[in-house]
Amino acid sequence: MADYRLETSWRPVENSFGRLTFTLFNLSTEPLSGFSLAYTTETRVADNHVCDGGSLKRQVAHFHEFLPPEGLSVRPGGHWRFTVEGLTREPKHVSAGVKSAYLTLAEGRHVPVEFSDLHLEGRDGGAAAPLLPVGSVPDPYSLLPWPLLLGLKAGELPVILYPAEKTRPDAIKSLSLVLALYQRLYPAANAPFSLSAIKGGRAIRFATESSIAGSAYELRFTAHEIVLSSADEAGRQYGLISLAQLMHGARADRERFKFPNFGTIADQPRYDWRGCHLDVARQFYPVADVNRLIDILAWNKLNIFHWHLTDDEAWRLEIKAYPALTEIGARRGPDEVLVPQLGDGAETRAGHYTQDDVRQIVAHAASLHIEVVPEIDIPGHGTATLLSLPELVDGQEAPASYRAVQGYPNNALNPAVEFTYEFLGKVFDEVVALFPSEYLHIGGDEVAQRAWLTSPLCSALMEREKLAGTPELQAYFLRRIKTMLSERGRKLAGWNEVSHGGGVDRDGTLLMAWEQPAVGIELAQQGYNVVITPGQAYYLDMAQSEAWAEPGAAWAGYSSPEHTYAYEAEDDLPEALQEKMRGIQACIWTENFVSRGYFNRLVFPRLSAVAEAAWTPLTRKDWDRFAAIVRMWPIL
Template sequence: MADYHLEASWSPIEGSFGRLTFTLFNLSAEPLSTFLLAYTSETRVADKHVCDGGSLKRRVAHFHEFLPPEDLSVPPGGRWRFTVEGLTKEPKHATSGVKSAYLTLGDGRHVPVGFGDLMLEGRNGGVAPPLLPPGRAEEPYSLLPWPLALGLKAGELPVILYPAERMRPDAVKALSLVLALYQRLYPADNVPFSLSAVEGGRAIRFVTESSIAAFAYELRFTAHEIVLSSADVAGRQYGLISLAQLLHGARADRERFKFPNFGTIADQPRYDWRGCHLDVSRQFYPVADVVRLIDILAWNKLNIFHWHLTDDEAWRLEIKAYPALTEIGARRGPDEVLVPQLGDGAQTRSGHYTQEDARRIVAHAASLYIEVVPEIDIPGHSMATLFSLPELVDGQEAPDSYRSVQGYPNNALNPAVEFTYEFLGKVFDEMVALFPGEYLHIGGDEVAHGSWLSSPLCKALMEREKLAGTAELQSYFLKRIKAMLSERGRKLAGWNEVSHGGGVDRDGTLLMAWEKPAVGIELAQEGYDVVMTPGQAYYLDMAQAEAWAEPGAAWAGYAPPEHTYAYEAEGELPEALQDKMRGIQACIWTENFISRAYFNRLVFPRLPAVAEAAWTPSVRKDWDRFAAIVRMWPVL
């Protein structure tokens, strides 16, 4: 238990974003004096603010450091209270308050401070509502995502499923891989498959059928066997996962779910790109967590793992040419170059993936027919990079001449510093050796308005190349980046802002529309291939209800699981542009994900909801059926 505890409350004030009240309790046996209070919070104090009872010493993005009044001494059992009016936004949820806190004492030691939710003053915040109804399955089969077509008759539950006699070794190995997947996801449950015949079980016969579409499969249930037909190995895996799901549900909830004795399933994915993104910069997830998430993606028949490896808060991938990227850029703490951010307290936190880690994750994903799309976020969101390699900075650029939406000063790689391209060339060389997929994601989002305009080098570049403003500078930069990727046999993927300022060559470029659905339509009209990932439905860090007590972010509103499930990302996309829409993707941004419980509450069941939207035609979706099935599905 910490010797100190910080409480925070928010009260609305007309004409402003309200007032925060902080109370620090001294629970120790000694008086507290000569100290600094540091905390992290997504509700940031603005440059122009009024503080009563203390003073803001510094703020870096979500990190705040406050000074108490001079000569303040807080006795044992006493408290220090101060208020701040002048915030960058209005908090919407109880989790919008303190995410971590510590004291720096007079002798330089950093000691942890406990904290609670952000309390709401002046009105009742209500309670978090239930997010899932009990659910109802008209057809008693636990399949998620739901298949394209099925006509089944339920029957006796088999003890287990096993390969028929004289099956090819590759088919038996495929069954063993899905068996291992099931064992990792449900380690306490009875397995669905055996590699040899078992009394009371059902045999699976594998058939290769060239007339079946790519990634599709068919299942035919007869009195004696199950026939799994597919044209390719991915379709075969999806069929095996469906069989494992059917048996799992029939065992887990025998009243609602059954196993079929007769009939057929014909199934294929709706979209080619069925993705999930994970931000490992804000919060680090060890290899075991990443591997388990990939297993969950496979269980839900998703096929893209978008790995967000760098951001302002950290650089997480080992680059042998530049070890400082992880020696400096993967560490945050009170005495580190990078100050604490959301969730970081008195102790340094660090973490990165070695190149061997990356190879292991890529190989694991490939075994489950999932492609890893790595992202290094450039030119913006590069604070960790710039602190790690100061030679990337134009030394004549005025400090704090622009700030990102998250509050980071001068956080973008400079397009006029030629070393930028030498640096990125070496990074790309190492990345293409690690990631064999078609795309390398380069971010391209949220470059602050006014970026680089105080850089003498950029002013000269703008004059020489006849560029106007930040957007055209970014376009110049990204065109060079796209050429560098093309030289290395990779295509460019990025966020929708890549199109700004003239964008890049549309051929071989994939953009992700995150700001709002209309942006995706505009990108398709401009000729870009598009993945829809709108924050209003598919950003899994958004709160799931409007209630103050419901955790989550709020910039895109709130997204209940039913909304995420029902959402149709194609929206008003004209039929003539349908071929430009590659698919959809869920995004897990982790600024606020400071615990495993928080992760699971926000991500599930919305991740399986996106998975069903990516696989199942809209006319085949059913919210009540989904709600009945998804409660049996695995979480991290």
């Protein structure tokens, strides 16, 4: 138990974003004086604010440090209270408060402070709603995503499934891989498959059919065997996952789900790009967690893992040419170059992936037919990069001359510093050696409107190249980056802002529409290939109802699992542009994921809802059926 505790509450105030009240309790046996209080939160204090009972000493994005009035001493059992009015946004949910806190004592020692979620003053915030109805299953089969065509008759549940005699070694290997996947996801359940025949089981006969589309499969059930037909390994894997799902449901809920004895399943994915993104910069996830998430993606028949490896808060990928990127940029703490953010407390938090870690994760994903797309977020979101390598900065640029939406000052790599391109060239050389993916994602999002405009080097570049303003400077930068990627055999992927300022060559460029659903249409009209991932439906950090008690972010409103499930990315896309739509993607941004409980509540079941939208045609979707099945699906 800590010796100090911080309680925070918020109350609405007319014509402002409200007032925060902080109360620090001294639970120790000694008086407390000569200290400062530091905490992290997404509810940031604005430049113009009023603080009663204390003063803001320092703020860096989500990090705040306050001082008590001079001479204040808090007796044992006593408290210090101060209020702040003047915020950058109005808190909407319980998780919008403090995410970590610590004191710096007079002698310089940092000590932890316990804290609670943000309390709402003066009114009832409502209850967090149940995320799922009980659901119903008109067809008693546990398959998710639901297949394209299904005509089955239920029968007796086999003891186990096993390969027929004379099955080829490659099919045996596929069966073994899916068996291992199932055992990792459901370690306490009985295995659905055996590699050898078992009495009471049913044989699987594998057939290769060149007429079947890539990644598609067909299952034909008879009383004596199951025939799994596919044209490729991916289709074979998806068919085996479907068999494992059928077995799992029929065993786990025998009243509701059955196993088929007769009939067929013919199935194929709706989109080529069925993605899930994970931000590991705000919160670091160890290799075991990343591998488990990849297993969950495979179980849901998703095929892209978009790995967000760098941001303002951290650089998480080992680059041998620049060890400072992780020696400095992967560490946050009170005495580190990067101050605490979003859950960091009195102790330094550090974490990055070695190149051996990456090779293992990429190989694990590839074995499950998942492509890992790395993201190196440039030119914005570069605080960790710039603090790790100060030679990337134009030293003549006015400090704090612009600020990103998250509050970071001067956080974008400078397009006029030639070392920027030397640095990125060496980074890309190591990245492409680690990731065999078709695309390398370069971010390109949220560069502040007036970025670089006080940089003398950028002023000279703008005059020389006849560029006007930040968007055209960014487009100049990104066109050079696209050329560098092409020279390394990679295509450019990025967020929708890559199109700003004239954008880049459309050929071989894939952009992700996140700001508004309509942005995807605009990008397709401009000639870009598009992945649809709107914050209003597919950002899994958004709260799931408007109730105060529901955790999550609020900038895009809220998105219930039913809304995420029902959202149709193609709804307003003209038929002539549909060939530009590559697919859809869920995004897991981790500012709010300071606990495993919050992660699982926010990500699941919405991840599976996106997976079904990516695989299953609209006419085959059924919310009640999905709700009945998804409650059996694995979480992190």
